Amino acid sequence: MSDPRRVHVAGLPVVAADVAAGLDLLWDDIANGRPRVYAFVNAQSATLRRRSAEYGRALEAASAVPLADGAPMTAGARLLGLGAIGR
Numbered sequence: 001m002s003d004p005r006r007v008h009v010a011g012l013p014v015v016a017a018d019v020a021a022g023l024d025l026l027w028d029d030i031a032n033g034r035p036r037v038y039a040f041v042n043a044q045s046a047t048l049r050r051r052s053a054e055y056g057r058a059l060e061a062a063s064a065v066p067l068a069d070g071a072p073m074t075a076g077a078r079l080l081g082l083g084a085i086g087r
Helices: 019-031 043-051 053-060 071-079
Strands: 006-009 012-015 037-041 064-068
Touching: 006 071, 012 043, 012 053, 012 064, 012 071, 019 064, 037 043, 037 053, 043 053, 053 064, 064 071
Parallel strands: 037 064
Antiparallel strands: 006 012
C-alpha cells in the first residue's frame, strides 16, 4: 500500500481516510513491518499545533499517520470539499 493521501483541516495534516481505511492502513503497516506513529487529531490538536512548532513537525513527519478524531474535523473536511474522513 502506498503512503496515504494527506489533506489539511484547521491547519492540521490529516490522512484522507474513513475508519475502515484507517484500519486497513494500520494492519498493512503491521504486516509489512513499517514503523509509523498513529495520532488522532481533533480541535484541541489544532490549538496545540498553533502553540507548538515541535508538535506540528511531529504531525508532518513522513512516519506520522494523523487520523481525524471528532465531528468538527470530519465536518470541516466535508465543508472544504475533501470528502469523508474520520467517522
